[in-house]
Amino acid sequence: MLNSRNTKRAPLLYFDEEQGVNRPLRYARNQKSPFEDEQDDNAILEPIVFEDGFLSVPKNNPVLQKFLNLHPGIGKIYEEVNTEKDASKEVASLDSQLDAEIAAKELEIDMIENIARLLMGSTVDKLTSSELRRDVRLYARQNPVEFLEMIDDPMVRLQGLAKKALDSKILTLRNGDRDVFFNLKNNKKKMITVPFDETPASAVSAFLQSDEGVEIMKMLEKKVN
Numbered sequence: 001m002l003n004s005r006n007t008k009r010a011p012l013l014y015f016d017e018e019q020g021v022n023r024p025l026r027y028a029r030n031q032k033s034p035f036e037d038e039q040d041d042n043a044i045l046e047p048i049v050f051e052d053g054f055l056s057v058p059k060n061n062p063v064l065q066k067f068l069n070l071h072p073g074i075g076k077i078y079e080e081v082n083t084e085k086d087a088s089k090e091v092a093s094l095d096s097q098l099d100a101e102i103a104a105k106e107l108e109i110d111m112i113e114n115i116a117r118l119l120m121g122s123t124v125d126k127l128t129s130s131e132l133r134r135d136v137r138l139y140a141r142q143n144p145v146e147f148l149e150m151i152d153d154p155m156v157r158l159q160g161l162a163k164k165a166l167d168s169k170i171l172t173l174r175n176g177d178r179d180v181f182f183n184l185k186n187n188k189k190k191m192i193t194v195p196f197d198e199t200p201a202s203a204v205s206a207f208l209q210s211d212e213g214v215e216i217m218k219m220l221e222k223k224v225n
Contacts, residue, residue, distance in 0.1 A: 002048040002055075002073065006036060014070045027067045034067035050078065093144075100144035103151055104137040112136050114160025115150055118201075122167040155205055161217070162204035164224045171220075173200055180204055191216070 006012040006024035013022040014035070026036040028043035048055065048064070055078070057065050068074060107115075109129055116124045116132050119139060124132060140147040150156050165171045171191065172183045180191045180200060194203040208217040 002050065002071070002077065004048045004067075005045060012072070014072070025067060025070060027064060029061065029063065031063060034063055034070055096144040096148065097141060100140040100147045101137065103148065104133075104140035107136070107151070109133075111151065111157070111160075113164075114157050115139075115147075117160045117163045117167070118150075118156065121163070125167065155202075158205035158208050158217070159201050161220055161224065162201040162208065165204070165220045166200060168224060170223050171204065 003010050003012055004027040006026060012025045014025055016023050024036040025034050028039055029046050030044045031039040033039060112132050115136055169183050172181050174181055177200060178194050182189055182191055192203060192207050194200050207213045
C-alpha cells in the first residue's frame with residue numbers, strides 16, 4: 001500500500017518551487033487537487049493499493065494520476081509505465097547501434113587502430129587488421145553511444161598516436177610515470193611532465209596540440225608508421 005496522505009509519522013510533501021514551500025499531499029478521489037491545502041473538508045480518503053506490483057489508473061481519475069506524478073516515491077517505489085515512451089527509447093537505441101555499426105564498418109584502418117589502442121593498449125600490436133576490425137565493430141555494437149562519441153572526438157587520433165609512441169618506446173616514462181622522455185638515438189631529453197589528473201597518453205596528446213608540439217607530432221607520425 002502506498003502512503004497517500006501527509007502525517008507526522010509519515011510526511012508526504014511536495015516542494016512547490018513557485019511558492020518556495022513544502023506542500024502536504026493527500027489523495028482524495030472526490031477532490032480536484034492532490035494538495036491538501038486546496039481540498040475542502042469533505043475529502044474522502046481511499047487507499048492506493050498495487051496488486052501484483054501494478055496499479056491501473058483510469059482516465060476518469062485525473063487527481064490520482066497527478067498525485068502519483070507528484071508523490072516522492074515516483075522513480076523509487078514505483079514508476080510510470082509508458083509503452084510509447086519506452087518504444088521511442090528502444091528505437092533511439094537501435095538507431096544508435098545501427099549508426100555505430102555502419103560507422104565502424106567504414107572506418108579506415110588507421111582510425112580503427114587508434115580506437116583499438118585506446119581500448120586495449122599495446123595488445124593491438126599482436127592482432128591482425130581483420131582481428132582489429134572485428135573487435136572494434138563488436139565494441140561499436142555493444143557500446144554505440146560511446147563509440148560514436150569516440151570517432152567524433154579529434155583527440156582520439158592524437159591519443160592513439162601518443163599511446164603508440166609510448167608502446168613502441170619512442171617515448172618513455174620515468175619518475176613513477178610522471179615524466180615523458182624522448183627515446184631517440186640523438187634525443188633523450190625530457191618532453192613533458194604529466195599532470196596528476198591526467199594519464200601519460202592524454203598529456204602527450206594535449207602537448208601535441210600545442211604550437212610547440214606540432215613538429216614533434218609530425219616526427220612521431222613518421223616514426224610509428
